[in-house]
Amino acid sequence: MPGRAELPEAAPRTASQLRRELSARNLALASQHAHETTYSSVASVLYREDETGNHGNFFPASYKRIRANATWSQRLAKTYTASSRIVRGNERERAELDCSNSSDALLMNIFCHPKTLQCKALQALLHAEPEAKPEFGVRVRTPIANELEDRTEVDMRLGDLLVEAKLSESNFQTARADLMARYEDFELFFDTERLPRARGQFRGYQLLRGVLAAAHHDARFAVICDGRRPDLREEWFAVVACINASALRSRMIFLTWQEIAKTLPRPLKAFLGVKYGIHS
Secondary structure: OHHHHHOOOOOOOOOOHHHHHHHHHHHHHEEEEEEEEEOOOOOOOOOOOOOOOOOOOOOOHHHHHHOOOHHHHHHOOOOOOOOHHHHHOOOOOOOOHHHHOOOOHHHHHHHHOOOOHHOHHHHHOOOOOOOOEEEEEEEEEOOOOOOOOOOEEEEEEEEEEEEEEEOOOOOOOOOOOOHHOOOHHHHEEOOOOOOOOOEEEEEEHHHHHHHHHHHHOOOOEEEEOOOHHHHHHHHHHHHHOEEEOOOHHHOOEEEHHHHHHHHOOOHHHHHHHHHHOOOO
């Protein structure tokens, strides 16, 4: 039996196993880039832009395009919330997308590359129009009772496709029943008796919000996960099975980073393999 550090590339991982692998891969790469690390049992690498304008957490061609796009660049300022785990962490601000575990950085590495969305195979996989332009960190308004503010955000919007991206996160979060009851169409679109729960709370909160946003905006909703995380795949299908309307259910998409990697330019594909262990 292989040990934890010797799992075959395609073997299933838990969230903690995948975090350990990402840590090992990025600690090996870090010496080539400006960086710092968290002090924890499983260290995360936080890269930063160096004097040449490159950034160790990003593929060079992708990062160049991000920096040239004022709207995309705003995503780079998203605050890293674990600075207390870094030596002298209060000396300057860090960004979430600097972190080697960031699913947002992975998403932008792929979809900000100049050739990614020109690929017909990826267009077909996503059912995306050739002229579609990705938007990141998009606030989607979903009706809530009593005119309360809905703060639902999707990681990316590509045409009519709303995307939630996951990498090493443990789950899709949970929500109290009273919180979900605020959404006006929650019981209309879901069989709430069958929805998975944990300790009385609904599981898959981010999925539930994404489905409701897709319903309200007549959009499609996709989740992109690592193919080595069967737990996230199972949670996704458990939620989708409880959607009442077949027309809405047909607009739900589950994809893996590995499936997407098959369609990408070879240099970017190699980068994903080394940095994330994502192989097509």
